[in-house]
Amino acid sequence: MTGAEALPPFAEDIFVSKGKGVQLLGSRCPQCGRAFFPRTGICPDDGTATEALRLDGEASLYSFTVVRTKPPFALPAPYPVGYVDLPKHDLRVFMLLDPDRIDALEIGMPMRLASGEMGVDLKGRRCIRPYFTPADTKG
Amino acid sequence: MVHILGIGLTPFGRHVERTIDHIGGQAVRAALADAGVSAREIEGAFVANALGAMLLGDTTIGQTILSGLGLRGLPVVNVENACTSGSTALWLAWNAIRAGQMDVALVLGVEKMCVPSLGLIDSGRTAIDTQLGLVTPASFALRARRHMHEFGTTHAQMAAVVEKSRRHALMNPDAMFRRAETVEQVMAGPSVADPLTRSECCPIADGAAALVLVSDALARRHGADIRIESVVLRSGDYGNPADLVRWKTDEETAARAYEMAGRGPESIDIIECHDAFSIAEILHCEALGLCAPGEGGRLAASGETALGGRIPVNVSGGLLSRGHPVAATGVAQIVEIATHLRGQAGDRQVTGARTGLAQCMGGDLAGDTKSCTVAILSR
Ligand SMILES: [Zn+2]
Numbered sequence: 001m002t003g004a005e006a007l008p009p010f011a012e013d014i015f016v017s018k019g020k021g022v023q024l025l026g027s028r029c030p031q032c033g034r035a036f037f038p039r040t041g042i043c044p045d046d047g048t049a050t051e052a053l054r055l056d057g058e059a060s061l062y063s064f065t066v067v068r069t070k071p072p073f074a075l076p077a078p079y080p081v082g083y084v085d086l087p088k089h090d091l092r093v094f095m096l097l098d099p100d101r102i103d104a105l106e107i108g109m110p111m112r113l114a115s116g117e118m119g120v121d122l123k124g125r126r127c128i129r130p131y132f133t134p135a136d137t138k139g
Numbered sequence: 140m141v142h143i144l145g146i147g148l149t150p151f152g153r154h155v156e157r158t159i160d161h162i163g164g165q166a167v168r169a170a171l172a173d174a175g176v177s178a179r180e181i182e183g184a185f186v187a188n189a190l191g192a193m194l195l196g197d198t199t200i201g202q203t204i205l206s207g208l209g210l211r212g213l214p215v216v217n218v219e220n221a222c223t224s225g226s227t228a229l230w231l232a233w234n235a236i237r238a239g240q241m242d243v244a245l246v247l248g249v250e251k252m253c254v255p256s257l258g259l260i261d262s263g264r265t266a267i268d269t270q271l272g273l274v275t276p277a278s279f280a281l282r283a284r285r286h287m288h289e290f291g292t293t294h295a296q297m298a299a300v301v302e303k304s305r306r307h308a309l310m311n312p313d314a315m316f317r318r319a320e321t322v323e324q325v326m327a328g329p330s331v332a333d334p335l336t337r338s339e340c341c342p343i344a345d346g347a348a349a350l351v352l353v354s355d356a357l358a359r360r361h362g363a364d365i366r367i368e369s370v371v372l373r374s375g376d377y378g379n380p381a382d383l384v385r386w387k388t389d390e391e392t393a394a395r396a397y398e399m400a401g402r403g404p405e406s407i408d409i410i411e412c413h414d415a416f417s418i419a420e421i422l423h424c425e426a427l428g429l430c431a432p433g434e435g436g437r438l439a440a441s442g443e444t445a446l447g448g449r450i451p452v453n454v455s456g457g458l459l460s461r462g463h464p465v466a467a468t469g470v471a472q473i474v475e476i477a478t479h480l481r482g483q484a485g486d487r488q489v490t491g492a493r494t495g496l497a498q499c500m501g502g503d504l505a506g507d508t509k510s511c512t513v514a515i516l517s518r
Pocket of ligand 1: 029030031032033043044046048
């Protein structure tokens with residue numbers, strides 16, 4: 001799941017991927033401090049315009065499942081998904097997990113963000129998707 | 140006070156050869172006949188359909204169906220609110236009568252889903268979560284896995300929800316799945332999203348359910364004996380971090396319905412809840428206060444929520460076995476409870492049932508539901 005740098009991201013403004021430096025693109029309300037992912041332009045709590053925020057990659061697995069039905073968007077079969085806690089931002093985010101590490105997944109384990117070619121986008125083009133993988137995954 | 144005068148239901152299942160007009164019309168005619176009123180006496184209609192625009196390319200289905208039944212020149216409202224479409228139509232009709240806008244209202248929930256174009260239900264194709272692989276079974280599997288982690292809930296306890304559902308459905312001629320299934324068989328089935336197996340996910344279906352609601356004045360004249368004590372409709376809070384095993388939106392909708400009705404879970408005799416997945420019934424039982432938080436798995440396995448137990452849940456077979464024609468479900472739940480309150484539920488009758496509660500939820504956003512309803516009825 002490396003290389004393929006020429007492929008487009010599955011959607012705009014969700015993540016940036018520069019080699020090993022993968023980050024989720026969130027936003028933060030300067031008024032109340034709340035962080036958001038995906039990015040939102042206006043804080044729904046107080047209407048303040050938010051500031052762009054690159055989310056810190058420190059993460060732990062809150063829950064996970066492995067989807068074994070026919071995958072949408074040509075995702076791998078089967079594919080794991082989960083909710084991951086980002087303690088620095090007090091955020092819990094839904095994300096794809098590493099299809100090559102299904103057997104290693106455990107609630108509470110430390111995770112890190114990665115990205116690679118996975119499935120197709122809304123237009124049916126091969127694309128890059130972000131995913132969390134156990135922190136000890138090599139590469 | 141608003142009362143239920145008439146109820147109507149079609150059998151749920153795959154009815155590939157029947158059109159949505161036909162299915163909806165059958166439920167309406169049954170409800171009118173049961174109420175003893177003619178089409179001309181209906182003063183307003185609230186018609187729920189969730190998927191017609193997407194699957195059939197049809198909009199304003201309510202007028203299409205009702206015009207063929209002689210319902211003309213009256214307010215007709217089409218309602219889409221995901222799996223709470225039917226219960227939202229009930230909420231609207233209940234409020235229209237309470238506001239004095241009408242004395243006789245029709246509620247119809249109708250869905251035609253068994254068509255070739257239907258894939259897995261998700262939150263909308265363009266949603267980022269959907270593009271990251273979130274399908275509806277996965278969102279409940281994530282709750283299941285977390286529930287097991289925090290409370291020691293077992294897969295066998297979740298499968299017990301399905302075993303009970305199938306047992307109940309054997310007594311319901313309108314249910315889609317009418318065959319027994321053991322806990323072992325449920326657990327041995329193919330996994331959809333771990334740990335949920337195929338039998339732990341409700342089947343899609345075609346079907347319709349209808350109600351005739353009346354005001355106090357009409358209830359006295361016609362002798363209607365079922366009262367609607369409360370109907371509460373609430374959207375999600377979408378807070379982050381979302382707690383996947385303590386469902387605040389579910390709890391708060393129920394709390395408000397109990398408050399309006401002036402009663403608590405201890406005085407409810409029968410419950411229909413939105414068991415779209417095995418774990419969903421466990422979560423809803425906790426939110427409705429039938430057991431302490433985290434105890435829903437043990438409650439399911441104890442037999443207390445089966446017919447003959449302390450508080451029977453989904454005696455109809457629920458979504459898991461009756462089938463889930465999305466917009467019909469919320470209305471069918473009310474039909475089921477009314478049938479028990481009338482003492483007409485046959486082999487599956489909850490003895491002496493005088494109060495009932497129906498809970499529905501639908502849509503998925505930010506780890507919360509988009510819509511939740513709870514209604515309380517009594518006789
Ligand atoms: Zn704010």
